[in-house]
Amino acid sequence: MPSKKNTAAQAAPVPVEENTPAPANGKEQQEKSKANEPLLHLIVFKLGAEYYGIKIEQVKEVTVTPSITRMPRTPDFVKGVANIRGDIIAIMDLEERFGIKPVPASSENGITYTLVIEAKEYSIGVVVKEVPQSLNLSVSKMDKAPSFLQDIAVQENYIEGLAKVDNRLIIVLDMYKILSGDEIKQLSS
Amino acid sequence: MKSREQEYKEIFIAEALEYFDALNRHISDLEKRPQEDKLLAEIFRLLHNLKANAKAIGYLRISDVSHKLETAFSLIRNKELQFSDEIVTVLFEGVDLLGELIHNIDNENYGEPDPVLLRNLDIIVDNLSDSTIELAKVQRYNPTKNLSLSELVYIQIKKLDHLLNLVGELVIDRDRILSISRELGNDELKSVSSHLNRITEELQYSIMDARLVSIGSLFNKFPRIVRDIAIAEKKEVDLALSGHDIQIDRNILQIITDSLLHLVRNAITHGIEKPEQREKKGKSRTGKLSLVARNDRENVQIQLSDDGNGIDLVQVRKAIVERNFLSTAAVEHLPPTEVLSYLFEPGFSLAKEVTEFSGRGVGLDVVKNAVDAIGGRIWVESEKGLGTTFILQLPTSIAVKGALLFEVDSIFYAIPLIHTEQVVAMEVSELHEVGGVLVADVFGETITVVYLHELLNVKEREMNLGDKSRLKGLVQNIIIVSYNNRKLGLIVDKLYRQQDIVVKPLSKPLDAIDLYGGVTLLGSGNVCLVLDVPAVTRYFISRRQLVAAE
Secondary structure, eight states, X not given: OOOOGGGTTTSOSXXXXXXXXXXXXXXXXXXXXXXXXOEEEEEEEEETTEEEEEEGGGEEEEEEOOOEEOOTTSOTTXXXXXXXXXXXXXXXXXXXXXXXXXXXXXXXXXXXXXXXXXXXXXXXXXXXXXXXXXXXXXXXXXXXXXXXXXXXXXXXXXXXXXXXETTEEEEEEOGGGSSXXXXXXXXXX | OOOHHHHHHHHHHHHHHHHHHHHHHXXXXXHHOTTOHHHHHHHHHHHHHHHHHHXXXXXXXXXXXXXXXXXXXHHHHTTSSOXXXXXXXXXXXXXXXXXXXXXXXXXXXXXOOOHHHHHHHHHHHTTOSSOOOOHHHHOOXXXXXXXXXXXXXXXXXXXXXXHHHHHHHHHHHHHHHHHHHHHHOOHHHHHHHHHHHHHHXXXXXXXXXXXXXXXXXXXXXXXXXXXXXXXXTTOOEEEEEEOTTOEEEHHHHHHHHXXXXXXXXXXXXXXXXXXXXXXXXXXXXXXXXXXXEEEETTEEEEEEEEOSOOOOHHHHHHHHHHTTSSOHHHHHTOOHHHHHHGGGSTTOOOOOSOOSSXXXXXXXXXXXXXXXXXXXXXXXXXXXTTEEEEEEEEESOSSEEEEEEEEETTEEEEEEGGGEEEEEEEEGGGEEEETTEEEEEETTEEEEEEEHHHHHHSOGGGOOTTOGGGOOSSEEEEEEEEETTEEEEEEESEEEEEEEEEOBOOOTTGXXXXXXXXXXXXXXXXXXXXXXXXXXXXXXXXXXXXXXXX
């Protein structure tokens, strides 16, 4: 199947504010960081009550969630498949996946957004309820996940780190690890 | 469309011209480096192939000249002949003559080849020491010689795969455009889209056609294989082949190659008896094995028959019980076709001895998986003492499949036609609750029926496959599918139409879900799930076993 690697963030109907800092991301954030320090570019979204971030390299595009065809007899976190520009991709519900209690949607029109994630071996869509934001921060703003999180987390080490920006805590996810081998097996059983 | 014969001829000419070009190159090199054995060997090989090909297709003049040249070069190779100027000239002339003959295969006005040249060749070949080569007449230059490039190109199958994928995408978009154009009712759009429709269809079939190879390309490998296995097994086997010209997608043929080999090995090692045993049974010493291909509607059927032992149903029934597939009571009433279907279950093998060629633990289940993977079917017929026949039904092409579209709980589904037997409509009163499932009498045959909505959408804990009251409406549409000789009726909510679909395989990580063979996009833009009949059947069986165990 021809992959469309170059469409990343290119034709997304929802404006991903790549250059405009998200509201809470004060401009001084960037100014404070040393000029030559590498920057981390995240797409930030909300799951439950917390903020989560994915590195922009792993996000192929952001779009209004298209109509999803349910796939019976798949795990609950698989919402189904959707046709995104001719590619049929799996749509995942990360709240379901992480066992996060959903917070009632704030958007009254019922529109949700889908981040199309390109991981090493697969593409998946992740549904979020609010418009995802773009955020730049210096790498030093991100701490590795606390060790106890990593310990208990047997297969849960998809948390790459915690970023503190103003008063927000952003949980940075490693999308390459979001589907563990066990879950792929669960899919097939 | 060209006839097979015409196509073979074109392939021969293209190849022959390639050989001719290579010969010219090598012989020129040889003139400069007469001592190089590699060059000689290559020339020898080219001439030999050309001779054999020409002979096979009936161009005797070409094969004759090639033969003479080949002999001359073999003399040079064996140092019985010097690669001298005189001889070089004659050989160049000979090669030119070959080229001329190849170019003029279709030219009826082309006369006889130059007799002087032929005689000169003979002189060299017969190694007449008194050199009587008439050089004067040989020296000529043909100014009309044209430079021409081959009519054939070789292409990697990967590139054809890519083309086929692209066409698949195109077909999906075309369907979408057709449906939009119907909705909009704009005349101009209508005429453009109907043209697009025609072009796409033609493109699709041309690419599918380009991928076709004749089954003979696989069949021709079997005589030697059969001979080797037969000798190792101390058996006498006659192999009859037919249907060489049947066309099939190259990748499908590739996928079933191992399966067919496996079945052939089985037939010889386990099917056909030793000559002495055969004589005792009143059969001929030599066992008969036949491999037949034929077109069957849109599919290709390959049939492998032997006249050996046959399969002992009693033994199979015993094995079914021993391996805990079914109870003794259940096995007794199983019809023979269903008994035989258990041969394809994983871990079910009747072979007791391991031989060099068979019984290495790779069973018929592997064969079946390969056939399932390409959306084909396999079944076996056998009569004890008389022989066994395996029948493989294969799609001609991977990309496009005829399928039946339907809806269950507002989701669109498709089932490939190769797995569907028939479609019936029945009133609920005609369905009966028996032993935790529903059964129906369909034209005198009792068939297990399952409500797809119940099987697919109801929580596994609450699933009840034997409850008629869960059905909606009075009349039920039932698609009867068949897998491994077992029929299963699927009750669907709405039945749509039969349609050619392009199946897109599911991408990772969804490809691990075996319930779905892929997806297709409908003209409306909707995603339609393609159900994998083998997996659905297996899922149904596993559910039943769970219920039975409780």
